[in-house]
Amino acid sequence: MTNTVTIAAAAYPLDWFDSFDAFETKVARWVAEAAGNGAQVLVFPEYGAMELASLGGAAVAGDLEGAQSEVARHQPAADAVFARLAAEYGVYILAPSGPVFIGNRPVNRASFFGPNGLIGHQDKQIMTRFEREEWDVIPGADGLAAFDTPLGRFGVVICYDSEFPLLSRALAEAGVEILLAPSTTETHAGFTRVRVGSMARALENQCVVVHAPLVGEAAWCVGVEENTGRASIYGPPDRDWPATGIIAEGEMNVPGWVYATVSRDQIAQTRADGVVLNLTHWPEQSERIQSATRVISAS
Numbered sequence: 001m002t003n004t005v006t007i008a009a010a011a012y013p014l015d016w017f018d019s020f021d022a023f024e025t026k027v028a029r030w031v032a033e034a035a036g037n038g039a040q041v042l043v044f045p046e047y048g049a050m051e052l053a054s055l056g057g058a059a060v061a062g063d064l065e066g067a068q069s070e071v072a073r074h075q076p077a078a079d080a081v082f083a084r085l086a087a088e089y090g091v092y093i094l095a096p097s098g099p100v101f102i103g104n105r106p107v108n109r110a111s112f113f114g115p116n117g118l119i120g121h122q123d124k125q126i127m128t129r130f131e132r133e134e135w136d137v138i139p140g141a142d143g144l145a146a147f148d149t150p151l152g153r154f155g156v157v158i159c160y161d162s163e164f165p166l167l168s169r170a171l172a173e174a175g176v177e178i179l180l181a182p183s184t185t186e187t188h189a190g191f192t193r194v195r196v197g198s199m200a201r202a203l204e205n206q207c208v209v210v211h212a213p214l215v216g217e218a219a220w221c222v223g224v225e226e227n228t229g230r231a232s233i234y235g236p237p238d239r240d241w242p243a244t245g246i247i248a249e250g251e252m253n254v255p256g257w258v259y260a261t262v263s264r265d266q267i268a269q270t271r272a273d274g275v276v277l278n279l280t281h282w283p284e285q286s287e288r289i290q291s292a293t294r295v296i297s298a299s
Contacts (some may be wrong), residue, residue, distance in 0.1 A: 006036065009211060010034075011230060011231040021162075023055075023078070037259060039257070041092045041151060044182060048097065049097060064134065064135060068106055072101050075100055091115070095113060100123075102138065107123040107135055109122070110156055124139065125167060135223065143215075146176050154179070158183075160194075163197035165204060180212070182234045194211065195232065208247070209235075230250045231258035233262070
């Protein structure tokens, strides 16, 4: 296994395509750029696959059920593109997530590819209100996956999932060193929720978190018309890490890649002998909660 890993986080805009070849040309250009800059792990955003809805025409892309079904229809072909690109450039790619139908309703699925093909999927676990109440997207039934690679062990917490500590904690307990957090957020407040959650997960689990958002406007695509964010890579604010916890970040709403090279040895060292030991001391919360849940009334 290698000690250092160069990561690229995408701030990715949605585009209209008149053909699948145009989609393939776009993502090939993005992967070639990141690989050409030395990236070994490339992270695309949540719902980045929604641009495939354009292949069904304006009426389909503007209809919630129609857009989801159209994207799901093209997902096998898109997977083949990312598998080919991962093999061609010898990189690992978390592809843009999108709807994949399990029975009558879709999950929000991100697929992870390596030089030898598909490694596995991660379905979003906790749905936002929009996904529950309007999209009717269902949680993945297979739980969380830890992806073991020669570059380290990775986990995926899709957008809202990054805001729930126990999910990332379970991945950390499974040996995950780097969490990938693809996101889609309409507003700056939504982006901040994922940013704060991701930074907190890096602190609690003494690991690296990679935040890759959708950016820009796509008025033609229902549900993802406006997208706000900046690509960022976070670490624990501890010895030998940036004091802010921000290893790298791009400009707000500016498309492109953000890069960082991180050390797995440094993650291990921080977990073993950091200024604080959040990962080690996590279980102490249970005992403290049991002894602290008293209600004391003021007179």
